Amino acid sequence: MSQTAMKRLYLMQVGSMPDYQIPIVCALIQTDDGRNILIDSGLPETLPEEASEFENGRDVLEQLASIGLHSEDIHTVISTHYDIDHAGRHGAFTRAQYVVQREHHIDAATNPRFAATRPQWDQPIERIRLVNGDTELLSGLELIETSGHVPGHQSVLLRLPETGTILLTVDAVPFGEGFTREHQGDGRNPEAEAMRVSTNKLLDLVEHEQIAMVIFGHDQAQWEGLKKLPEFYA
Template sequence: MTVKKLYILSAGSCYLDQSAVNRNLPPGKLVNMPVWSFLLETEDGPILIDTGMPDSFVNNPDYYKGTKREGRLVPNMLESDTIVNVLKRVGYHTDDMQTVISSHLHLDHAGGNGHFRNTPIIIQQAEFDTAMTDDNYSPLECRLPDLQYQIIEGDYDLLPGIKILSTPGHSPGHQSVLVTTEKSGPVLLTLDGAYTKQNFENDLPFLSFNSEMAAKSLRHLKKLIQEIHPTVVFFGHDNRQASKGRTFPEFL
C-alpha cells in the first residue's frame, strides 16, 4: 500500500535572522521562512506531519519582544494559519487525524500539538527527553508533557509508504519522513534536516544543536536519494521551492 495523497499545507511563516539560515552570513538581517504541515491520506485514515506554530503567535509579531530572541525571530501568523484552520481548508478536523508525526518540538513545527490531545504523536526519545527539560524550547505549547506521545528510537516504518528517518543534528531527535504516494512515488520530506536546497546541496551550515550530527544526517539523506531517486525532495523552509507551487490544493 502507498499513500493516496500528500498535501503540502501552508501554515504561515516566520522571520529568522539570516545567520541562522546560513552560518556563513553575518547577523542582522531577517529572512522570511515559510512554515508547513503535511497531510497524508491513507487507507487507515489521515496522518499529519507537524502542526505549525502555536496559536499564541497569531497577529503577535512582538511575541519575543524583551527576550533573547527579539530581533532574531518574528512570527508572521494569521488566524487562518492555526493548525485547526489549516486542516479545515482540506475538509478535516483535528480529531480526524489518526496519527501526528512531529519532526521535532521547535516552535514552528510543534506549536499546534496541544490540539491533538487524544491522538498518538510520534517523536524520537532524544527529542522528547531534551525538550521537556530545556527552556530553550519555546513557547510552552511545544513542550506539553501530557500528550499521547508514541516514543521511538531511530528509523521507523509507520505504515507501508511512510518511513520515519532519524536525522538528528538540527535538534537532538530530529526526524525526516520518506513518503511513497500513488501519484508521485517516493517523496522525501527533509523537514529541518535541511532548511533550504542551498543548505542541502552546498553543505551550507544552518541553525543546529550539533553541527557534526547535522552534517552526518545530511550525508545520510544524500545517500538515500542516490539509492531511491525520489521524485520530489521538499525542504524545511525554502522560499524558492514554496513559490513553485505543488502545494494545496494540488497534491503529490
C-alpha cells in the first residue's frame, strides 16, 4: 500500500439547481507526491433538455485552470456515481483512471437514468478501476460504499494533516438535516431502506473515528460557510 499522504482538499461549485437553491459541487484532492485526484466532475458543458432544472456555473476545467491545472494533470477521477450533475465532464480527463463501484458501473450499463451521461462515463475499461465495497485507495483516502441514492454509490473519507479527517457524504446524505438515525426518508421510495442503512453506516463512522468535518452533497446553508477554490483545507 502506498504511503502517499493527503495534502489539500479543494471544493468547487460548478452549477446549481436554482429553483431549489441547491449547489452542484465537485472536489480536488492533492497528495504530497504530486497526484491530483478529482471527486466527480459536475454538469456537462451543454445541458440536455431533460436536465433543464440545472444551471451551469463556473466549469470544473476553468476552476482547475485557475490554480494552474489542466485536464491532463488529473491522475484519478473518483466517480461517486453517474448522475448528470456528478459525471457530466468525465470525458474531459483523458489521462485519468476512473474509480467507481463495480455494482454501480454494471447497473449503469442498462439503467436509463444514466443514459444521458453515458458518453462521459463509458470510458475504455482499461482506464476504469472497478472496486467492490469499502476500499482504501491510498493511505489516508478511503471510498465508502453507500448504496441507496443509486446502487453502488460511494462516499469519500480523507485524512488531512492539519484539518484532520473529512467525510464527504455526497448524495448518500445530501443535506445535513438528514444525517440522523431518526431520518427515515420517503417511504414511497423503494431504496429508502438502503438509504437508511448507508446513513447509519456513515453515522457509525463519525462516532468511531475522529471526524473533523462532514461535508454534505448539496447543502446550500453549509456550502456558504465552506472554503472554496482557490482556498483549500490542508
